[in-house]
Amino acid sequence: MAVNDTLAAWSDTAFTASIVVYSVAIVGYAGEYAFGRQGRVARTSAAQTGPAPVGTIEGPPNRQHMATRLGRVGLAGTALGALMQLLSLTLRGVAAGRAPWANMFEFASAVALVAVVAFLWVQYSAPKLRHLGLFVLVPVVFVLVYAGLELYTEAAPLIAALRSYWLVIHVAAAIISVGVLFTSGVLAALYLVRQRYERGLIEDAPAPKAIVALGPRLPDATVLDRLSYRLVAFAFPIFTFMVIAGAIWAESAWGRFWGWDPKETWALIVWLVYAGYLHARATAGWKGTKAARINLLGFFAITFNFLVINLVVAGLHSYSGLT
Amino acid sequence: MTVVEALSTAPEPVAPLPRGAGPIALARRWWRALTSMRTALVLLFLLAVAAVPGSLLPQRSLSQSNVAAYFAEHPDLAPWLDRLRLFDVFSSPWFAAIYLLLFVSLLGCILPRTRQHWRVVRQPPPSVPARLDRLPLSQDTAVDVPTPEAADVAVARLRAQRWRVVRRDPAGVVEISAEKGYLREVGNLVFHGALVVLLAGLAYGRLSGYEGSILVEEGAGFCNSFQQYDTYRNGPLAGAGDLAPLCADLDAFSTEYADNFTPTRFRADLTYTRELGGPAATYPLEVNSPLRTDGVRLYLTGHGYSPRFTITYPDGSQFTDLSAPFLPEDPTTLASTGTLKLPDRPGEGVGEDDQLAVEGFFVPTAADLGDNRLVSVDPRPLNPAVAIVVYQGSLGLDSGAPQNVFRLDQTQIERGVLAEVASGNLFTGQSLTLPDGTEIRFEGYRQWAALQLSHDPGQLVVLGAAVAALIGLLGSLVVRRRRIWVRCVPAPADGPQAASRTVVQVGGLARSDNPGFAAQFQELVDAITGPVARED
Numbered sequence: 001m002a003v004n005d006t007l008a009a010w011s012d013t014a015f016t017a018s019i020v021v022y023s024v025a026i027v028g029y030a031g032e033y034a035f036g037r038q039g040r041v042a043r044t045s046a047a048q049t050g051p052a053p054v055g056t057i058e059g060p061p062n063r064q065h066m067a068t069r070l071g072r073v074g075l076a077g078t079a080l081g082a083l084m085q086l087l088s089l090t091l092r093g094v095a096a097g098r099a100p101w102a103n104m105f106e107f108a109s110a111v112a113l114v115a116v117v118a119f120l121w122v123q124y125s126a127p128k129l130r131h132l133g134l135f136v137l138v139p140v141v142f143v144l145v146y147a148g149l150e151l152y153t154e155a156a157p158l159i160a161a162l163r164s165y166w167l168v169i170h171v172a173a174a175i176i177s178v179g180v181l182f183t184s185g186v187l188a189a190l191y192l193v194r195q196r197y198e199r200g201l202i203e204d205a206p207a208p209k210a211i212v213a214l215g216p217r218l219p220d221a222t223v224l225d226r227l228s229y230r231l232v233a234f235a236f237p238i239f240t241f242m243v244i245a246g247a248i249w250a251e252s253a254w255g256r257f258w259g260w261d262p263k264e265t266w267a268l269i270v271w272l273v274y275a276g277y278l279h280a281r282a283t284a285g286w287k288g289t290k291a292a293r294i295n296l297l298g299f300f301a302i303t304f305n306f307l308v309i310n311l312v313v314a315g316l317h318s319y320s321g322l323t
Numbered sequence: 324m325t326v327v328e329a330l331s332t333a334p335e336p337v338a339p340l341p342r343g344a345g346p347i348a349l350a351r352r353w354w355r356a357l358t359s360m361r362t363a364l365v366l367l368f369l370l371a372v373a374a375v376p377g378s379l380l381p382q383r384s385l386s387q388s389n390v391a392a393y394f395a396e397h398p399d400l401a402p403w404l405d406r407l408r409l410f411d412v413f414s415s416p417w418f419a420a421i422y423l424l425l426f427v428s429l430l431g432c433i434l435p436r437t438r439q440h441w442r443v444v445r446q447p448p449p450s451v452p453a454r455l456d457r458l459p460l461s462q463d464t465a466v467d468v469p470t471p472e473a474a475d476v477a478v479a480r481l482r483a484q485r486w487r488v489v490r491r492d493p494a495g496v497v498e499i500s501a502e503k504g505y506l507r508e509v510g511n512l513v514f515h516g517a518l519v520v521l522l523a524g525l526a527y528g529r530l531s532g533y534e535g536s537i538l539v540e541e542g543a544g545f546c547n548s549f550q551q552y553d554t555y556r557n558g559p560l561a562g563a564g565d566l567a568p569l570c571a572d573l574d575a576f577s578t579e580y581a582d583n584f585t586p587t588r589f590r591a592d593l594t595y596t597r598e599l600g601g602p603a604a605t606y607p608l609e610v611n612s613p614l615r616t617d618g619v620r621l622y623l624t625g626h627g628y629s630p631r632f633t634i635t636y637p638d639g640s641q642f643t644d645l646s647a648p649f650l651p652e653d654p655t656t657l658a659s660t661g662t663l664k665l666p667d668r669p670g671e672g673v674g675e676d677d678q679l680a681v682e683g684f685f686v687p688t689a690a691d692l693g694d695n696r697l698v699s700v701d702p703r704p705l706n707p708a709v710a711i712v713v714y715q716g717s718l719g720l721d722s723g724a725p726q727n728v729f730r731l732d733q734t735q736i737e738r739g740v741l742a743e744v745a746s747g748n749l750f751t752g753q754s755l756t757l758p759d760g761t762e763i764r765f766e767g768y769r770q771w772a773a774l775q776l777s778h779d780p781g782q783l784v785v786l787g788a789a790v791a792a793l794i795g796l797l798g799s800l801v802v803r804r805r806r807i808w809v810r811c812v813p814a815p816a817d818g819p820q821a822a823s824r825t826v827v828q829v830g831g832l833a834r835s836d837n838p839g840f841a842a843q844f845q846e847l848v849d850a851i852t853g854p855v856a857r858e859d
Contacts, residue, residue, distance in 0.1 A: 163587065251782070
């Protein structure tokens with residue numbers, strides 16, 4: 001079963017197109033953000049936190065109109081980019097005749113797609129948060145560009161060890177959970193910014209300039225905290241399932257269900273950190289800022305597991321396809 | 324207010340311990356500190372941090388040779404790390420101490436909570452608070468029916484939505500308490516309890532399991548007995564007599580490759596018997612498809628080539644079809660190295676100094692570079708060749724020290740008791756003649772498979788516990804605990820139909836993070852009062 005080179009080339013084109021479209025969306029979101037100083041964004045955050053600390057919030061109507069339009073460009077770009085990515089992954093899967101997530105390049109692309117979809121869900125459930133797309137799409141584009149430059153691997157057939165239906169189940173669960181945790185991490189970071197900003201308003205503790213610049217246009221800290229939590233609550237069972245499915249696969253492929261392979265060890269570390277997050281969020285004295293930091297620590301562990309463990313530490317999970 | 328309950332995770336106020344407090348009081352305090360959520364959180368993170376060195380430093384359980392290489396690279400640092408058990412992190416006492424403390428803390432948390440929840444489940448929902456309007460959600464609605472009827476509707480609606488409902492009728496008023504979502508705490512307890520079972524299953528499997536691995540050439544076989552294995556590890560509860568009487572022969576080994584030499588399929592055709600002299604069965608052993616029988620699993624973990632030689636001594640005596648497994652050096656082209664050792668030669672009066680060893684480099688498909696060097700260009704055996712160096716002398720096998728079967732003991736060469744006598748490149752059918760007239764003929768190859776046999780009686784316990792933990796986790800995250808109170812009070816007697824009017828007061832409390840509860844509460848209020856609501 002040879003690889004279909006034509007389809008593989010189209011897949012690469014769609015991948016590049018998705019980066020371009022996402023970039024356009026970023027410009028749209030950034031525009032909405034900039035014009036939003038006197039428009040919808042400002043009103044949204046003002047409605048949630050009471051009167052804004054700076055004078056008037058109502059701008060000229062044409063500027064508001066402009067902000068709304070640019071925001072729609074952002075949203076449309078996000079959706080179109082996601083479709084492009086979906087197309088890219090589908091073509092690759094068809095070209096290679098397998099699930100399109102068998103190396104690091106494909107995994108990173110799929111995770112970015114899930115992160116975008118998770119954000120689209122956030123927008124759907126809380127449309128007022130549209131302008132936050134900026135903070136999700138910038139890291140997503142960074143991930144895609146990094147994947148395209150550093151992790152790119154030609155579409156290729158699978159080695160014998162990966163020929164199992166568990167590849168579809170185990171890796172799909174990994175992609176979904178990691179993608180959703182990505183978006184949750186972005187919201188946790190925004191929560192920290194907003195939290196610091198709000199503290200600066202009520203306490204006599206002036207926030208740093210960058211936070212004062214960013215904070216007013218972010219939604220209420222409790223909103224960010226709750227959304228971030230709901231994404232973790234969604235992703236954590238899937239991550240747990242991913243570990244169990246991996247153990248079942250390891251039992252039939254490597255002769256044991258758990259063997260402290262570096263990748264397995266780090267999956268446990270990530271699991272422990274997010275378990276800590278869920279507990280911290282329900283523990284007095286750990287709620288809020290500390291819990292959000294744990295969330296970010298969890299995503300740092302995921303990134304370390306993906307990049308360092310795959311590329312630097314040798315283990316059984318060496319499927320990067322890079323030489 | 325009675326409805327505001329302390330979070331089960333809230334830290335309990337700690338009074339200073341009186342001077343001269345007994346050891347029991349002290350132990351109680353320590354126990355309480357250990358089982359507190361803060362301690363559990365700290366232990367959770369400690370466990371995560373403790374696992375990190377186990378993933379970054381080479382571990383003996385994964386690769387002895389990587390640890391040896393680390394020792395060679397860092398001769399000063401390695402012994403210190405070893406003293407801290409950093410090359411055996413996951414079996415070290417300090418790692419065990421952390422997870423055992425975590426599990427004790429966990430048990431100390433879930434056992435009281437199980438008892439508490441058992442009581443909660445058996446008790447009716449708490450009675451209606453005096454002031455419903457002080458609850459996070461509350462609403463008063465006037466309806467055009469007498470109080471008992473309004474209450475009947477509320478009870479019916481709540482029951483239809485599977486709320487647990489208790490109705491109390493103090494004088495003239497009807498009070499209804501309803502609660503839902505008991506499964507949240509059940510899920511929570513199942514999740515944590517299942518983790519304890521999982522750990523127990525892991526320990527049981529470790530103690531009663533065993534694992535052996537062996538390299539088998541085509542045409543050869545092995546039986547499940549620890550003397551036969553190349554490496555063998557068993558738990559303290561697994562005796563030699565507990566080994567399942569399985570024997571297996573490797574009939575043939577085959578590989579399939581894609582265009583770019585990606586190996587897409589390995590297959591070891593086995594004939595096996597489940598007991599000595601029992602009926603034979605065949606099994607195509609593949610990666611991802613182990614042979615499972617009688618509680619043991621047989622895996623295919625590797626493969627390679629064994630070059631075959633015929634050796635003819637000057638006196639005409641012959642060894643035919645000798646082979647030794649060579650280890651692949653390059654996983655892509657399967658260029659392999661190894662050693663064939665011949666400690667005995669036929670004939671009378673032959674001493675230990677007359678031993679023979681053939682050190683070799685095997686290539687499945689040779690390409691001629693033109694300078695007498697062999698290179699492998701394909702993992703398939705299309706044009707097998709071997710470059711050999713022949714040594715004569717003493718191999719040092721009788722010294723008692725264990726030898727690497729794939730390599731010569733270099734100290735024998737350095738001591739001058741083992742010397743190189745000839746070398747050359749051989750294609751199939753070619754031979755090399757030594758100075759003493761001995762002829763070494765390269766006959767071709769056979770393939771070998773690395774097999775691993777494992778027995779882990781705790782496996783199913785661990786799987787069951789993991790699945791139970793996942794289900795419990797879903798319950799604890801998806802199910803939401805909430806309470807509804809309804810008080811039906813006759814309307815003030817000021818209108819013409821006062822006797823048949825009722826004010827329905829509803830209050831709601833979400834006992835877990837539940838952003839959708841306000842909407843749900845509204846729906847419920849509409850459902851309770853909707854059919855009988857007064858038209859205003």
